[in-house]
Amino acid sequence: MLLFAKAAFEAGLEFGFGSEFAYAEMIPYGMPAAVLFGAGAPIAATLADRLSRETMLATFFFGVGLSAVAASLTSSPLGLGIALAAIGLFASIYHPVGIAMLVEGGGNVGSRLGVNGVWGNFGVAGAPLLAGLAIANADWRMAFAGPGIASLILGTVYLARLRGRADSSLATAESGDPSADRMGDGWQRSLIAVGLVTLAGGFVFGAITFLIPRLFEVRLMGLSDDSALTGIFAALIFGIASFSQIGVGRLLDRGSAKRVLMTVGAGQPLLLVWMATGTDASLLAAALLAMAFIFGQVPISDVIVARTVPDRLRPRILSLKFLLNLSVGAMTLPLVAWMGKEGGGFEAMWMLLALASIAVVLAAAILPTQPSRLRGSE
Numbered sequence: 001m002l003l004f005a006k007a008a009f010e011a012g013l014e015f016g017f018g019s020e021f022a023y024a025e026m027i028p029y030g031m032p033a034a035v036l037f038g039a040g041a042p043i044a045a046t047l048a049d050r051l052s053r054e055t056m057l058a059t060f061f062f063g064v065g066l067s068a069v070a071a072s073l074t075s076s077p078l079g080l081g082i083a084l085a086a087i088g089l090f091a092s093i094y095h096p097v098g099i100a101m102l103v104e105g106g107g108n109v110g111s112r113l114g115v116n117g118v119w120g121n122f123g124v125a126g127a128p129l130l131a132g133l134a135i136a137n138a139d140w141r142m143a144f145a146g147p148g149i150a151s152l153i154l155g156t157v158y159l160a161r162l163r164g165r166a167d168s169s170l171a172t173a174e175s176g177d178p179s180a181d182r183m184g185d186g187w188q189r190s191l192i193a194v195g196l197v198t199l200a201g202g203f204v205f206g207a208i209t210f211l212i213p214r215l216f217e218v219r220l221m222g223l224s225d226d227s228a229l230t231g232i233f234a235a236l237i238f239g240i241a242s243f244s245q246i247g248v249g250r251l252l253d254r255g256s257a258k259r260v261l262m263t264v265g266a267g268q269p270l271l272l273v274w275m276a277t278g279t280d281a282s283l284l285a286a287a288l289l290a291m292a293f294i295f296g297q298v299p300i301s302d303v304i305v306a307r308t309v310p311d312r313l314r315p316r317i318l319s320l321k322f323l324l325n326l327s328v329g330a331m332t333l334p335l336v337a338w339m340g341k342e343g344g345g346f347e348a349m350w351m352l353l354a355l356a357s358i359a360v361v362l363a364a365a366i367l368p369t370q371p372s373r374l375r376g377s378e
Contacts, residue, residue, distance in 0.1 A: 001037065001087055002127035003068075003143050004030045010140035015077050029081030033088030038326035040092030045315035048097045053315070054162055056097045061155025063090030068148025072141040083144075096319035103306040103314065113299035114249025121242035121295070125235060183309065186368035190308040191317070194301045196363035197261070198325045201297055203356050204268070206329030207349070208294065212237065212287060215275075215346055222280040233284065241291035248296040252303045258367045261300050265360030267293045272357060276350035297360065304367070 008030065012022030048056045064087055071083035102116055103109045134143035216230040223233075251260050271290035278286045301321065309317050 001030075001033055001084070001091060002124060003131045003147065004033070004084055006128045006131035007135065007140040007143045010135055011077075011080060014140070015080075026077065026080075029077050030084050032081060032085040034326075034330070036085055036088035037092050038323045040089045041096045041319035041322045042316070044093040045096040045319040048100070048315050049312070053097050053101050056093050057101065058155055058159055058162075060090055060093040060097070061151050061158055063093070065148045065151030065155060068144045068151065072143075072145035072148065095322040096315040099302055099318050100311070100314040103302065104311060106306075108249075108253045109306050110249035110252030110299055110303050111246065112249070113302050114245040114247070117245040117249075117295070117298050118242050121238065125239060183313075187308045189366050189368055190304050193261075193363040193367040194304055194321060195324070196359045196366070197297065197301045198321050199328050200356050200359035200363070201294070201301075202325035202328035203332055204272075204353050205294055206332035207335075207353055208272075208291070209238070210332070211346070211349060212291075216283070216287075218346070219279045219283050223284075237284070237287050237291055241288055242295045244292040244296040245299050249299050249303075252300065256369065257300060257304050257307070258364055258369055261297075261367060262361065262364035264293050264297050264300065265357065265364050268297075268357035268360060269354040272350050272354040276347045276354070 008026040009023045012026040013019060015026075017025045044056060067083050067086035067090060071080055071087065074080040074083055099113075099116075102112055130147065131140075131143040134140070134146060213230070213234045216234055220230050220233065248260060248264065268290065271286055271293060274286040275283065275290055302318070305314060305317055305321070
């Protein structure tokens with residue numbers, strides 16, 4: 001989906017839009033994909049219950065791959081928009097189904113989620129890089145065709161590895177164990193905490209990832225006024241900070257989610273306030289630490305869900321969590337734009353983010369000291 005952000009301008013030129021309006025004219029054709037990416041998650045969770053998680057994940061690989069190849073073959077903006085919408089719909093399968101599969105069987109759930117999160121961030125960072133290379137060496141169509149073919153290959157490999165294996169989801173569903181649908185102790189408070197973390201995280205993450213590149217252009221003048229270099233600084237901050245998810249995941253495997261969440265939550269407001277006033281090297285240090293705490297928060301709520309919600313119900317809870325996160329994240333850009341028009345500078349925006357991040361501390365206070373660990377979640 002993120003390939004479109006880089007390829008939209010070139011596609012617009014080919015479809016006959018002038019260079020001045022090509023990007024703006026193409027952006028609306030990508031909006032249905034963003035909507036379906038979130039709205040499709042509950043549908044994917046329901047289908048996973050009726051079919052199997054393995055079947056749905058295979059559908060994800062082949063659906064995204066075929067849709068991306070179709071995008072590379074379109075001859076009109078409408079055709080591209082339809083292909084992008086299909087990508088968004090099939091991509092919505094991953095979070096509720098893939099994360100639920102990732103935490104099956106217990107063990108070091110936190111570590112697995114942390115490593116998975118780092119790979120996810122590499123995907124986000126790699127999309128504009130791959131698209132840029134494809135456009136420079138071929139055209140925008142190759143930006144979709146290459147990853148689409150790669151997804152089809154991965155789907156084929158995934159199906160080959162499934163052969164001969166029992167369907168773990170089906171085996172669980174047919175076990176007849178009455179405890180399979182039993183929620184963990186304190187589940188109400190745990191899910192309220194997850195909701196608060198999702199709301200705050202979606203808002204802060206959505207805003208800060210959009211604002212940091214521009215903030216660096218304005219506040220790193222003592223180091224460089226080259227927009228390319230400040231963009232590299234932003235990419236390095238995001239890339240290095242994302243590894244905090246692995247450390248947080250290991251802490252979650254060893255101790256209480258409440259203590260880890262309280263620590264991560266308490267650090268965010270302080271670091272965001274520091275970012276509001278920092279410049280040059282001070283800003284880079286503040287940004288790196290702040291993003292480490294923000295990225296580190298990502299696996300915590302999924303671990304809480306794994307410890308509190310039985311396996312059968314996890315895809316549904318994760319789909320609602322993902323939908324809530326995307327919905328809140330989508331609200332951040334209009335708010336940031338409105339604050340900018342009303343004269344709110346970076347200081348005001350960062351103070352607002354610091355206030356929003358306090359909700360994470362509140363979530364940690366609500367969370368039970370140690371949510372009960374369900375059978376199979378260890």
